[in-house]
Amino acid sequence: MQHAGKTGHARLEDDRLLRGQGRFVDDLDVPDLLHVVFLRSAYAHARIGKIDKSTAEKIVGVHAVLTLADLKEVLTCERLPAATPASAIHFHVDPCILVKDEACYVGEPIAMVVADTRAIAEDAAALIEIDAEILPAVTEIRAGLSSDSPRTRLDQPDNCVARWTIGYGDCESAFAKAAHKISASFELHKGGAIPMEGRGLLARPDPLDGVLTVWDSTQMPHRVKRVLVTTLGLNENQIRVIAPDVGGGFGPKGPVYAEEVAVSAAALLLQKPLKWIEDRYENFISTNQERDQYWDVEGAFDADGRLLGIRGTLLHDHGACTPSGIQLPQNSTTNLIGPYILPTYKLDVSLCLTNKTPTTSTRGAGRPQGTFVMERLLDRMAAKLGIGRDEIRRRNLIPADALPYVTQVLTRDGLPMTYDSGDYPECQRRALEAAGWHDFLARQKAAREKGRWIGLGLSNYVEGTGRGPFETASLRIGPSGKILVASGAASQGQGTSTMLAHIAAKVLGVRPEVIDVTCGDTHAIAMGLGAYASRQTVTAGNALHAASLEIAQKIKQTAAHLLEVSADDLELRDSFVQVKGVASMKKSFGEIAKTLSGNAGFALPGGMKPGLFAAVDFEPPAITYTNGTHLAEVEVDIRTGHIKITRYVIVHDCGNMINPQIVEGQVLGGVVHGISATLFEWIRHDAQGQPLTVSLADYLLPTAHDVPRIEIHHMESPTPLNPLGVKGAAESGTIGAPAAIVSAIEDALAPLKIEISQLPVTPQRLQKLIRKAQAGGSP
Amino acid sequence: MKAAGFGYHRPETMAELLTLLADLPDARIIAGGQSLMPMMNFRVAMPQHLVDIEKIDGLDSINLRDGTLQIGAMVRQADALASPVIKKNCPVLADAIAYIGHQQTRNRGTVGGSLCHLDPASEIPLVCALLDAQLYIASRRGTRMMNFRDFADAPLTTSLAEDEILTRIDLPICDPDTRHGFGEYARRSGDFAVVAVATHLRFAGETITEARMAFAGLGAIQARADRLEMFATSQKLSPALIDKLAQEAAQMPAESDLHHDADYKRHLAACLLREVLERILRHG
Amino acid sequence: MDERIITIEVNGKQYRLKVPVRENLADFLRHRLHLTGTHTGCEHGVCGSCTILLDSRSVRSCLILAVQCDGRSVRTVESLADAAGKLDPLQDAFSRHHALQCGFCTPGVLMTLVELRENADPSEINEDMIREKLSGNLCRCTGYQGMVDAALETLSRPDKRL
Numbered sequence A: 001m002q003h004a005g006k007t008g009h010a011r012l013e014d015d016r017l018l019r020g021q022g023r024f025v026d027d028l029d030v031p032d033l034l035h036v037v038f039l040r041s042a043y044a045h046a047r048i049g050k051i052d053k054s055t056a057e058k059i060v061g062v063h064a065v066l067t068l069a070d071l072k073e074v075l076t077c078e079r080l081p082a083a084t085p086a087s088a089i090h091f092h093v094d095p096c097i098l099v100k101d102e103a104c105y106v107g108e109p110i111a112m113v114v115a116d117t118r119a120i121a122e123d124a125a126a127l128i129e130i131d132a133e134i135l136p137a138v139t140e141i142r143a144g145l146s147s148d149s150p151r152t153r154l155d156q157p158d159n160c161v162a163r164w165t166i167g168y169g170d171c172e173s174a175f176a177k178a179a180h181k182i183s184a185s186f187e188l189h190k191g192g193a194i195p196m197e198g199r200g201l202l203a204r205p206d207p208l209d210g211v212l213t214v215w216d217s218t219q220m221p222h223r224v225k226r227v228l229v230t231t232l233g234l235n236e237n238q239i240r241v242i243a244p245d246v247g248g249g250f251g252p253k254g255p256v257y258a259e260e261v262a263v264s265a266a267a268l269l270l271q272k273p274l275k276w277i278e279d280r281y282e283n284f285i286s287t288n289q290e291r292d293q294y295w296d297v298e299g300a301f302d303a304d305g306r307l308l309g310i311r312g313t314l315l316h317d318h319g320a321c322t323p324s325g326i327q328l329p330q331n332s333t334t335n336l337i338g339p340y341i342l343p344t345y346k347l348d349v350s351l352c353l354t355n356k357t358p359t360t361s362t363r364g365a366g367r368p369q370g371t372f373v374m375e376r377l378l379d380r381m382a383a384k385l386g387i388g389r390d391e392i393r394r395r396n397l398i399p400a401d402a403l404p405y406v407t408q409v410l411t412r413d414g415l416p417m418t419y420d421s422g423d424y425p426e427c428q429r430r431a432l433e434a435a436g437w438h439d440f441l442a443r444q445k446a447a448r449e450k451g452r453w454i455g456l457g458l459s460n461y462v463e464g465t466g467r468g469p470f471e472t473a474s475l476r477i478g479p480s481g482k483i484l485v486a487s488g489a490a491s492q493g494q495g496t497s498t499m500l501a502h503i504a505a506k507v508l509g510v511r512p513e514v515i516d517v518t519c520g521d522t523h524a525i526a527m528g529l530g531a532y533a534s535r536q537t538v539t540a541g542n543a544l545h546a547a548s549l550e551i552a553q554k555i556k557q558t559a560a561h562l563l564e565v566s567a568d569d570l571e572l573r574d575s576f577v578q579v580k581g582v583a584s585m586k587k588s589f590g591e592i593a594k595t596l597s598g599n600a601g602f603a604l605p606g607g608m609k610p611g612l613f614a615a616v617d618f619e620p621p622a623i624t625y626t627n628g629t630h631l632a633e634v635e636v637d638i639r640t641g642h643i644k645i646t647r648y649v650i651v652h653d654c655g656n657m658i659n660p661q662i663v664e665g666q667v668l669g670g671v672v673h674g675i676s677a678t679l680f681e682w683i684r685h686d687a688q689g690q691p692l693t694v695s696l697a698d699y700l701l702p703t704a705h706d707v708p709r710i711e712i713h714h715m716e717s718p719t720p721l722n723p724l725g726v727k728g729a730a731e732s733g734t735i736g737a738p739a740a741i742v743s744a745i746e747d748a749l750a751p752l753k754i755e756i757s758q759l760p761v762t763p764q765r766l767q768k769l770i771r772k773a774q775a776g777g778s779p
Numbered sequence B: 001m002k003a004a005g006f007g008y009h010r011p012e013t014m015a016e017l018l019t020l021l022a023d024l025p026d027a028r029i030i031a032g033g034q035s036l037m038p039m040m041n042f043r044v045a046m047p048q049h050l051v052d053i054e055k056i057d058g059l060d061s062i063n064l065r066d067g068t069l070q071i072g073a074m075v076r077q078a079d080a081l082a083s084p085v086i087k088k089n090c091p092v093l094a095d096a097i098a099y100i101g102h103q104q105t106r107n108r109g110t111v112g113g114s115l116c117h118l119d120p121a122s123e124i125p126l127v128c129a130l131l132d133a134q135l136y137i138a139s140r141r142g143t144r145m146m147n148f149r150d151f152a153d154a155p156l157t158t159s160l161a162e163d164e165i166l167t168r169i170d171l172p173i174c175d176p177d178t179r180h181g182f183g184e185y186a187r188r189s190g191d192f193a194v195v196a197v198a199t200h201l202r203f204a205g206e207t208i209t210e211a212r213m214a215f216a217g218l219g220a221i222q223a224r225a226d227r228l229e230m231f232a233t234s235q236k237l238s239p240a241l242i243d244k245l246a247q248e249a250a251q252m253p254a255e256s257d258l259h260h261d262a263d264y265k266r267h268l269a270a271c272l273l274r275e276v277l278e279r280i281l282r283h284g
Numbered sequence C: 001m002d003e004r005i006i007t008i009e010v011n012g013k014q015y016r017l018k019v020p021v022r023e024n025l026a027d028f029l030r031h032r033l034h035l036t037g038t039h040t041g042c043e044h045g046v047c048g049s050c051t052i053l054l055d056s057r058s059v060r061s062c063l064i065l066a067v068q069c070d071g072r073s074v075r076t077v078e079s080l081a082d083a084a085g086k087l088d089p090l091q092d093a094f095s096r097h098h099a100l101q102c103g104f105c106t107p108g109v110l111m112t113l114v115e116l117r118e119n120a121d122p123s124e125i126n127e128d129m130i131r132e133k134l135s136g137n138l139c140r141c142t143g144y145q146g147m148v149d150a151a152l153e154t155l156s157r158p159d160k161r162l
Ligand SMILES: Cc1cc2nc3c(=O)[nH]c(=O)nc-3n(C[C@@H](O)[C@H](O)[C@H](O)COP(=O)(O)OP(=O)(O)OC[C@H]3O[C@@H](n4cnc5c(N)ncnc54)[C@H](O)[C@@H]3O)c2cc1C
Pocket: B028, B029, B030, B031, B032, B033, B034, B035, B036, B037, B038, B073, B074, B099, B100, B101, B102, B105, B106, B108, B109, B110, B111, B112, B113, B114, B115, B116, B117, B119, B121, B122, B123, B124, B160, B164, B165, B166, B167, B190, B191, B192, B193, C044, C045, C046
């Protein structure tokens, strides 16, 4: 595979972003723009009675104060049709577009103020008076699942929103015949996405053409459009959704939120352009997040440390609604298997509704937790057997010649989860070598003699990428000769436009800079899905690849007629099609396009079909699996419990790489997200469900000074599942990190025999474990 | 997250300022704004009037006079950090300021603002507690001087009246017989301390003739640890003494907060004190 | 609403404008002058995406009021490219080192590094120092490595001011 990037092509997105000329939603301005502020529930659970807006309405500069009752005029339904289907779900919980009579988490939007400025709208929002009767809140999942728990929502029978068992094989007999068994419990927390730009949108109704245009900081503009079409009762021509520059997404900008509908509805109602920009406080309380999972698991192994089975239970905090069905905990359960041979498996999963912000996937999407559990079991069993942590993995990894490897679980699309390509043992081998695994013992010994506690940890994982059902891309060349690409893909910083331009450029023999790429605009292309599950290079990339091939072929065929040569003798170069080696015999793409756009009454040459336009829906036949091995080296300050990651090495295999620099960027960002989830991020609530970590001073993200330099090595095992042989890379950095770091911490503290079973590993938590161990196990 | 409305005043003279403070209802001084503005943006603070003291002459100088280091309340933390006068005469303050926030916050944040905000984990109040800083306070009623101990009432609460302004901080300058130490543990660089410790020891030969040790972050306001100081006075600084002091530090009263509990904070206090004292012992 | 007329120099241009006193500098730059390169990621002083230079010192523009900048001079990311539109060497290095992804934090990071470039001796520049100086700028996309490399390359060159 010939690589772009590192060969002098800057990302197409960079220039304007570096100049401060990005166009993020809050950068957009239109005449007569008004600003929206949401009044949100201050209680985790409350019955909402009368809403008195009279004082707020009197504030100078306020145009309207709206509740659900006011929006009804332009809405077709009260509830947000958000649910992702899942048979395990007992009852779907779609929130009301604004609270009707019951608020179920702190932050749930109740009313909206429309005013000249955001500041005035905030002034007025503070003056809305609400009769609220506080109800008992469900804030802890074990208690929430017990039969005497109060209910998260009064209209639901209980809090167990979904329960299912994933598994296969005869787990009971596997345990019965096991030579070794271990059991473990884990409390795994993962935090929010916290992109630097929050959510937000600008909705502008245009009386001239009757189109409502919505600029939205979303990962999935086409999905937003679909929900708006449904909730506002408009047809597809009447709504255009554009995702302009988006300042990071990482998952939670995928689902559609009540605010997107409410602002659009209010814009229609008032016939005014409206803007709502989520501030950081709102981002912490109202944007979907991940939170707690409690795992109780047992592993059965044979005498040599080969896995025979894993069984147990998983309890998952689902928050107050089900915006993404069960995908997050489902990913946790399937990713546990990872690159290993797991003969039997049985996990009972229960999802508890809680009076907290709804959960959906944040980068990694539940997979880091599953991987963490598997990797911890392997480390613990290795310790028990007295074999190396690398060795126990070697004994359990799926050998290269077993790929494609069909596991015994099904993915969301109903197909058996099948690992398509890769060489897992070789990946681990290279990573161990790159990180100096075999010399490490000596280094560790020397360090310990000097009173320094250093450790090296590893983890292996897979990541299902390129989820379907499809993505669309089109390529058009008009008489101007300009190459116009459009895709349903959407970018939040992944360099999607650059990736697409590179793919088309290579096929058409032009420089990527001359290609004009439009992503994330529902008017540019009728269908599309957008960014989720590390999928866009796979789906949109292959769609565009096919469209580009089609156009390249058509250019050659048309030129063959015009130049009276065989199409095989033609080549594409710098926006011209020319006879190979005869630069004088050529036609520009523009001329070809002009020819194919026809002249009134004349036939097109050679019976060609009109126009240089191709649109392709690429439907990936199955999920393609990226894999990797992470090695983290840490130093623990046993007095403070402070953990410093001193080195980080990855061997990563995402098939062919279109642009290695962009792939590395994705992996780097992912790893730092994983480091952050392991050591820093922690969403806290009090017993009443009040969120306590609502500023960036209390909710910690790592700074440049808290993360190490990260070394990335690549393997390229092309997937047979798509013509480009590519796989996704956006989340894999996050998946391997918690397991590798915790393995390293335990290794550093091996003389103290510390076992870590909670994430995040804060210095306080670790220091307490250290002191307990030093005191001989007694607290 | 926009501040609520307020009246804005930018007096140019001290007299004008004191009049405004005396006459305006619910007026709040703004210095560097690095603590006040976040609180206003969150609408945790909603003063009716803001009085900006940036234009007042003479509040931003650093002087040495009569054996004391005089620091104007409006001296920016970044300027204090870069000041050779402070580094030479009160190195513990320079060491402490290096731990405050980031370049961007130190460029605006002031020495006086930090004292008046009085976050219990702040570094500048810690040094002021350690060295018994004398604070100069002005109002239309006159000027007064008080010890930091009397100034600091409780976390985030000073004994300043509504019409008063802190104008100057006086610190004793260090002399060749004193050794100081500063240690801090924070989660990330730039964060408020979880716990910080500052020490100031005066020696006659090897014997400690005056011992000062103060802590920040334990929950209550920054204060000297009288009991520890008593143990150290008239002793030789030795590993045994350090052990004893660390053990005592581990017994100090502390309060839990959202992120760290009392037990961990006490433990850190002991570790940090040990580290600081061992450094002094090693380097003499 | 309390308003004030202020005179302010932004990127070498003089402005005289009426502003509500409660408007912070970030909002003033973004919404009154339409210089939207300066971003606000938290509005409480932690993320650094609003970093600009006020009289050549880096500050959080979300924590300073526009009225407080009366009579002062501000530089934002929009000032970095030269008059002919050529990118500053630091911007250029950012692109080559893939130091930006979504680009939201980037303007603030650039301004922090511009201050460092104007004050630090190239021979003092090292990775640890750059990471420390960048600790006031959060980035959720890049893992920081690209920006550290871009800064190392650009700031440690003796001819960095060219
Ligand atoms: C990201 C970030 C990190 C930080 N990290 C730290 C840290 O690690 N350690 C630390 O100590 N601080 C830290 N701070 C806070 C510090 O930067 C502030 O500078 C300091 O707390 C307040 O100083 P100021 O000049 O900004 O005061 P302001 O915010 O202007 O004022 C603070 C309070 O003091 C009052 N006040 C100010 N000056 C006077 C005066 N002269 N007389 C009477 N009253 C006055 C004000 O009315 C207000 O109530 C951090 C801030 C941020 C944003």
